[in-house]
Amino acid sequence: MRVAVVGSGFGGSLLARVLAVQGHDVVLLERGTHPRFAIGESSTPLANLTLERLGRRYGLDDCYDLAAHGRWVARFPELKRGLKRGFTFYRHHAGRPFARDGSRTERLLVAASPNDHIADTHWLRADVDHHFVRAAVAAGVEYRDRTVVTADLLQALRAEFVVDASGPGGFMAHQRAIPSALHRMHTHAGLLFSHFDGVRLFADVVPGLPPGPYPDDWAAVHHIIDEGWLYSLRFDHGVTSAGFLLRDRVPGSPEQVWRHLLQRYPTIGALFAHAKPLMPLAYKPRIQHRLTRATGTGWAMLPHAYAFVDPLFSTGIAWSLRAIERLGLLFETGGPTEQDLARYDALLSAEADQIDRLVAGAYHAMARFDLFAAHAMIYFAAVSFAEIRQRLQQDNAWSGFLGVGDPQLGGLPRASLRRLRHVRTAADRRSFINWVTNAIASRNVCGLANPAAHGLYPVDLDVLIQRHRVLGMSRESLVSALPALRGGGAA
Ligand SMILES: Cc1cc2nc3c(=O)[nH]c(=O)nc-3n(C[C@H](O)[C@H](O)[C@H](O)COP(=O)(O)OP(=O)(O)OC[C@H]3O[C@@H](n4cnc5c(N)ncnc54)[C@H](O)[C@@H]3O)c2cc1C
Numbered sequence: 001m002r003v004a005v006v007g008s009g010f011g012g013s014l015l016a017r018v019l020a021v022q023g024h025d026v027v028l029l030e031r032g033t034h035p036r037f038a039i040g041e042s043s044t045p046l047a048n049l050t051l052e053r054l055g056r057r058y059g060l061d062d063c064y065d066l067a068a069h070g071r072w073v074a075r076f077p078e079l080k081r082g083l084k085r086g087f088t089f090y091r092h093h094a095g096r097p098f099a100r101d102g103s104r105t106e107r108l109l110v111a112a113s114p115n116d117h118i119a120d121t122h123w124l125r126a127d128v129d130h131h132f133v134r135a136a137v138a139a140g141v142e143y144r145d146r147t148v149v150t151a152d153l154l155q156a157l158r159a160e161f162v163v164d165a166s167g168p169g170g171f172m173a174h175q176r177a178i179p180s181a182l183h184r185m186h187t188h189a190g191l192l193f194s195h196f197d198g199v200r201l202f203a204d205v206v207p208g209l210p211p212g213p214y215p216d217d218w219a220a221v222h223h224i225i226d227e228g229w230l231y232s233l234r235f236d237h238g239v240t241s242a243g244f245l246l247r248d249r250v251p252g253s254p255e256q257v258w259r260h261l262l263q264r265y266p267t268i269g270a271l272f273a274h275a276k277p278l279m280p281l282a283y284k285p286r287i288q289h290r291l292t293r294a295t296g297t298g299w300a301m302l303p304h305a306y307a308f309v310d311p312l313f314s315t316g317i318a319w320s321l322r323a324i325e326r327l328g329l330l331f332e333t334g335g336p337t338e339q340d341l342a343r344y345d346a347l348l349s350a351e352a353d354q355i356d357r358l359v360a361g362a363y364h365a366m367a368r369f370d371l372f373a374a375h376a377m378i379y380f381a382a383v384s385f386a387e388i389r390q391r392l393q394q395d396n397a398w399s400g401f402l403g404v405g406d407p408q409l410g411g412l413p414r415a416s417l418r419r420l421r422h423v424r425t426a427a428d429r430r431s432f433i434n435w436v437t438n439a440i441a442s443r444n445v446c447g448l449a450n451p452a453a454h455g456l457y458p459v460d461l462d463v464l465i466q467r468h469r470v471l472g473m474s475r476e477s478l479v480s481a482l483p484a485l486r487g488g489g490a491a
Pocket residue numbers: 006007008009010011012013029030031032038039040041042043147148149165166167168169170171191287302303304305308310311314315316317318320
């Protein structure tokens with residue numbers, strides 16, 4: 001089939017290559033050129049499992065190697081990346097340095113891998129996306145950059161199917177006048193961001209914290225503040241990608257807002273005191289987008305063209321890769337039918353809602369760290385359960401992302417958001433925390449929501465073995481499956 005893919009981020013380029021390997025005749029159309037700056041950098045175990053599967057299924061060795069930090073460094077040292085061992089969260093309070101407060105320290109570390117070798121990565125998108133474009137071309141994809149894509153061009157190219165991989169560029173939304181569904185989204189945030197040189201390590205600014213399951217900074221670091229939160233993603237070559245997600249616009253130029261927030265939160269101020277932005281700070285007033293449909297006759301969108309919620313919990317890359325896997329399977333049998341497209345559309349819609357509710361709940365919970373940490377356990381329960389099931393091959397590409405379709409997990413983000421809206425007192429908070437603990441119990445393969453952990457969750461296969469019944473397995477069969485499980489961890 002003649003397929004046009006519009007947009008050559010890693011998503012469009014990888015799907016174009018998968019289709020070319022299958023024997024389709026693929027043209028990849030890009031309005032810009034590579035290498036180019038992009039954000040959306042933090043991968044996860046679910047993202048990497050999908051990359052590995054795509055690598056194995058279609059003979060894409062580079063995908064397998066890029067799915068783990070150690071293999072990446074050995075095979076592609078020239079592609080810049082950062083070590084990501086897990087998810088780190090801190091709560092900061094205005095005018096006060098971050099407090100070491102014994103077991104009440106507002107710090108949460110959830111390991112995603114047991115060691116550096118098989119750890120996840122932060123992708124320097126300029127390098128990674130460029131790599132995927134070159135690999136697509138090497139696989140036979142016809143690539144045209146600096147191209148203004150129009151309906152006439154697609155017709156001239158004889159495209160029988162169009163994949164919209166244009167991200168927020170919204171190619172198909174403009175072409176087909178697809179209405180926005182932004183009003184459905186609960187999450188609302190603007191973004192102030194750049195890449196920086198010289199961001200200090202948290203351990204240097206706040207020494208003496210109890211050791212966690214991995215060094216705090218080698219992770220997706222989330223600094224929660226009254227106004228929203230700050231992500232900080234460290235690359236191995238010393239650059240850090242950082243951005244404030246702000247519920248409401250703070251008055252002033254991007255530089256003024258940046259300085260104001262650094263002054264207001266002294267520990268964040270100390271971390272960034274000597275940091276130099278590598279490009280001017282930029283502000284985007286609202287980063288969410290959402291459309292009413294993701295497919296139509298002869299076309300389909302990748303997730304980032306259809307919807308985006310927030311960087312919180314790093315869902316974008318994993319979700320995009322999942323969709324690539326689904327479309328890849330549909331093209332193996334000639335190309336998607338109307339029913340296939342309807343199924344793909346319905347799943348993306350449910351998944352966008354799910355991410356939105358989970359993230360919106362997290363924003364509600366940010367006011368109190370104990371609430372936030374409890375709510376976050378719904379995310380970690382969903383992804384760790386999915387990860388283990390995928391490693392045991394009990395899951396397939398059509399299983400919903402973040403618990404969509406799971407009778408135990410599917411309704412939790414919505415229920416949590418509803419409950420969080422009514423939490424007022426300390427007793428409400430305790431009751432919310434107990435509710436989460438019970439609600440995730442039937443999927444809690446990793447010992448999450450455990451007060452004795454004091455917010456520090458390593459990868460612990462012993463806990464997994466103890467919880468064999470959660471996976472519907474005997475202890476013996478789980479032990480014999482351990483080699484398949486050793487690749488990953490809690491998140
Ligand atoms: C602030 C922010 C932070 C994020 N953080 C994370 C994170 O930590 N972890 C994570 O997993 N995900 C994150 N994401 C999501 C992540 O960025 C996306 O999932 C990812 O970029 C999707 O890749 P893609 O290739 O589908 O689209 P994109 O990366 O958006 O690429 C789209 C491409 O299409 C091109 N294009 C656009 N319009 C046209 C057109 N009309 N014609 C031709 N070409 C066009 C663009 O030039 C671009 O090259 C984040 C997103 C944002 C906005």
